[in-house]
Amino acid sequence: MAISANELQMYTNFEELANDILQMANEFMQDKLIFLSAMTDTHQIILKVLDNNSGSRITEGLALELTGTVCKRIDFDNRVPLIYEDMSKEPCLDDVRGALQEANINSYVGVPIILHNGQVFGTLCAVHPSAAVFDTKSVQMFQRISKMFSYYLDLERMAFRDALTGLYNRQYLFKYFTDLSNHGSIFFVDLDGFKKVNDVHGHDVGDFVLKEVSLRVDKYMATHNGFAVRLGGDEFILHFHEVSDPERLATYAVEVISRLSTWDLHMEEFSLSASIGIVTYSPKDRNNLKVLLKNADNALYKAKALGKKTFQFF
Structure with missing residues (x-):
């Protein structure tokens, strides 16, 4: 029972908090394009983007087929970040190579956003056209920021969801x-x-x-x-x-x-x-x-x- 776009619009201060989340993430990835995404069973939707003139091409509102995204490869079950410091050297990405070139992305870090009930909400990611090194501290901070955002989502979700079934109320x-x-x-x-x-x-x-x-x-x-x-x-x-x-x-x-x-x-x-x-x-x-x-x-x-x-x- 994924969070719909219509439900997100009802959340108090969602736009403001999403922007704050990106600004916090930017403290650790200052030269990157940072984005917040939501996932459905079939698509990844780009909700918010903060770009420091990186040259990467990802825009808000973009809906990508999930099978053709890098974020799909994140280990959501174990909540493990996914890191590619030089995507041009990764043979496992050959099936999405064209999409990466079109978006002008060659380095990537993505952390999962998971709700309290274990449901996948989406991702917090940073990308850049050039190869890059992502230090452990920055990735750990990314994880903490995504966890903070999931707490907010859980609180808002409780107002509009039935506690027993998870359906809308x-x-x-x-x-x-x-x-x-x-x-x-x-x-x-x-x-x-x-x-x-x-x-x-x-x-x-x-x-x-x-x-x-x-x-x-x-x-x-x-x-x-x-x-x-x-x-x-x-x-x-x-x-x-x-x-x-x-x-x-x-x-x-x-x-x-x-x-x-x-x-x-x-x-x-x-x-x-x-x-x-x-x-x-x-x-x-x-x-x-x-x-x-x-x-x-x-x-x-x-x-x-x-x-x-x-x-x-x-």
Whole structure:
């Protein structure tokens, strides 16, 4: 559940702190181009750049395919810095040689930025067109700066994430709608049979189910231009950005219900599925999220009344 660009924009003083991080790093890499990046499953996004007229060509907002980046080679699991003092002499970089030449980079140091839960956020890096020696003290300071930045990210993330599942929370949803400028739709999802999970198998199994549901919906939304929210208990919101066509939404609902109704992890003693209430919205509804949620909940109630494991539009 990676931090999205939209989430970063909600963080207090993110721009100011990111600039401060680069200025601190610059104390130890004064002639280098220094950049802060975030990583998704497929891309590396350059968030902030501080360049001392190094001659390297990396710009803010640049999105690079992860497979073609040097940062991809960092040992994130062991949080070990990656250092290349003369990249022209590294045969292992032949597959990215063209990209390095285009960016005018021949020396590199990159340290990982890892969140408290072990999730990879991105990197703090310094590069230069010429070969360079990176002394141990400078690299160690780079590591400390990246760790400080990860502490800040963790604190901000806690405000917008559900503690149990890692999904976005109610606060994020309401903040998102405050800045809304387009149309879309909301799925109000409730699990059928979840109470029995807790009653028969206990809350530990119930928490496991909630985490598994969260992983499934988060993975689904990652490929459907939206995000998932846990409102509380076994209630979830799926938000689809700029999707309001009923036919398309009906297809999505069937797919979501299918993903949440298949359980083979020793769940034979009870049936677990999902019901969905659907509501669409326009930009004029940005201050009416409470009304939208109420309408979606009403549609969900109708879906439950029809026998569950189905969906209804408001």
